[in-house]
Amino acid sequence: MGDLFRGAIQALRLILALDPQVLSILGLTLRVTGIALLFSTLIGVPLGGLFALRRFVGKRVVIAFLYTGMGLPPVVVGLFVYLLLSRSGPLGYLGWLFTPRAMIVSQVIISLPLVVGFTMASVMGVDPDLRRQLASLGATSWQATWAILKEARTGVIVSIVAGFGSIISEVGAVMLVGGNIEGYTRTLTTAIVLETRKGSFDLAIALGIILLALSFVANVAMLSLQGKRLGE
Amino acid sequence: MNSPVYELRDVVKLYGQREVLHLGHLVIPHGEITCVVGPNGAGKSSLLRLLNFLESPTSGQITFDGRPLNGKVPLSLRRRVTMVFQRPILLSASVRDNVAYGLKLRGEKEVEARVSQVLDLVGLSQFARASVKTLSGGEAQRVALARAIVIEPEVLLLDEPTANLDPYNGSLIEKIVAELNRERGIAIAVVTHSVFQAKRLAHQVAFLLGGREIEVAPAEQFFSTPANPRTAAFVRGEMVY
Numbered sequence: 001m002g003d004l005f006r007g008a009i010q011a012l013r014l015i016l017a018l019d020p021q022v023l024s025i026l027g028l029t030l031r032v033t034g035i036a037l038l039f040s041t042l043i044g045v046p047l048g049g050l051f052a053l054r055r056f057v058g059k060r061v062v063i064a065f066l067y068t069g070m071g072l073p074p075v076v077v078g079l080f081v082y083l084l085l086s087r088s089g090p091l092g093y094l095g096w097l098f099t100p101r102a103m104i105v106s107q108v109i110i111s112l113p114l115v116v117g118f119t120m121a122s123v124m125g126v127d128p129d130l131r132r133q134l135a136s137l138g139a140t141s142w143q144a145t146w147a148i149l150k151e152a153r154t155g156v157i158v159s160i161v162a163g164f165g166s167i168i169s170e171v172g173a174v175m176l177v178g179g180n181i182e183g184y185t186r187t188l189t190t191a192i193v194l195e196t197r198k199g200s201f202d203l204a205i206a207l208g209i210i211l212l213a214l215s216f217v218a219n220v221a222m223l224s225l226q227g228k229r230l231g232e
Numbered sequence: 233m234n235s236p237v238y239e240l241r242d243v244v245k246l247y248g249q250r251e252v253l254h255l256g257h258l259v260i261p262h263g264e265i266t267c268v269v270g271p272n273g274a275g276k277s278s279l280l281r282l283l284n285f286l287e288s289p290t291s292g293q294i295t296f297d298g299r300p301l302n303g304k305v306p307l308s309l310r311r312r313v314t315m316v317f318q319r320p321i322l323l324s325a326s327v328r329d330n331v332a333y334g335l336k337l338r339g340e341k342e343v344e345a346r347v348s349q350v351l352d353l354v355g356l357s358q359f360a361r362a363s364v365k366t367l368s369g370g371e372a373q374r375v376a377l378a379r380a381i382v383i384e385p386e387v388l389l390l391d392e393p394t395a396n397l398d399p400y401n402g403s404l405i406e407k408i409v410a411e412l413n414r415e416r417g418i419a420i421a422v423v424t425h426s427v428f429q430a431k432r433l434a435h436q437v438a439f440l441l442g443g444r445e446i447e448v449a450p451a452e453q454f455f456s457t458p459a460n461p462r463t464a465a466f467v468r469g470e471m472v473y
Contacts, residue, residue: 127321129317129319129321130321130323132281132286132317133315133317133321134333135286135310136284136286136313136314136315136317136389137314137333137334137337137379137380137383138307138310138311138314138334138337138338138383139337140307140337143337147323147333150323151323151324
């Protein structure tokens with residue numbers, strides 16, 4: 001309990017003092033997670049809409065893979081990306097291993113199935129006759145799809161929140177492919193692991209509190225996008 | 233009879249192996265109200281979906297305004313026709329945004345003024361800013377009707393528009409439909425179960441049974457001297473199979 005209390009005080013002190021090391025870790029965490037989430041959203045939301053609205057051969061198999069992907073262990077993703085980007089791997093020539101780019105790649109792979117899967121489920125929950133009604137009003141296929149995505153926006157935002165949650169707290173993959181290099185690939189989660197191993201529980205708890213606060217603020221911001229749809 | 237807006241010849245629609253529609257010859261004229269009547273499963277709604285280009289016939293020929301339709305119907309042609317479904321399917325937005333939807337799709341100008349005018353016509357001006365979730369079933373159906381007529385279609389298709397409504401809202405919608413036809417000359421096809429509604433609205437009546445047209449005739453003739461005994465039975469309110 002004492003450690004927790006001291007950690008909270010330490011967190012406050014580090015934040016108020018704008019500690020450069022913490023700011024660097026926080027900045028990298030935000031950058032990597034933000035870019036990964038942006039890619040996942042840009043790819044995942046249209047893909048989720050497509051899977052929900054289009055019929056195609058092999059859809060059942062694709063969805064089975066998608067649902068499997070929603071439960072991918074991050075450390076397995078890390079291992080896969082590591083092998084892909086390692087010097088002898090097929091993409092080794094890129095030189096991305098132990099860089100923030102590798103971390104972004106692994107985080108996209110982790111969050112994308114969640115964004116696609118939850119978007120698909122929410123779009124499938126929209127009245128199936130809506131598409132016909134919109135077509136009847138003169139909507140093109142894209143205009144109708146956009147309107148349906150807007151109808152499913154609560155679910156789409158949940159999909160982004162789920163994607164965010166899966167990568168902001170993720171440690172296995174970023175540790176493997178980023179290498180936890182100070183000032184370069186050290187994120188909040190990998191720093192917490194390191195400080196805990198060193199026995200610096202105050203700092204580890206402080207970073208944990210910052211991580212939780214960050215997650216809370218990001219979720220409140222995304223929930224506010226839902227407007228009045230939460231029934232408050 | 234006015235010139236045909238639709239002409240259907242030997243149109244067959246199959247869902248899988250099941251034949252839901254098999255029409256020999258059906259003409260829907262410009263500027264008139266055609267009521268499509270018949271019991272459940274007669275193929276009325278399937279016919280409306282074909283007329284709205286939401287589905288294509290399995291075989292046969294549909295001609296729209298003198299133009300034979302083959303394959304995908306161009307957007308410019310699709311936008312000349314619209315349909316109000318039996319159950320109002322509205323977007324989760326305000327009444328005004330719902331009514332403006334079709335106009336915005338078309339990049340039309342003076343959206344606000346046209347929406348206000350149409351809301352006035354359907355008696356919903358006071359609900360313009362309200363969310364559609366706060367509306368009654370009758371009000372929601374009037375929003376759906378307003379959304380369809382604001383785009384000034386050449387053909388308006390109504391799929392049992394008053395089936396779930398109370399007499400007040402039902403008669404209000406009938407009145408608006410009749411006025412639209414009278415004042416703007418819009419061709420309207422109404423699917424209805426109600427012989428009485430058909431009597432009140434129709435210039436022409438098409439009676440379908442088992443996916444086939446049993447009788448298509450001017451309203452007066454259809455109700456006073458039906459040519460087919462099954463039509464006569466239907467008009468008398470008897471069970472017809």
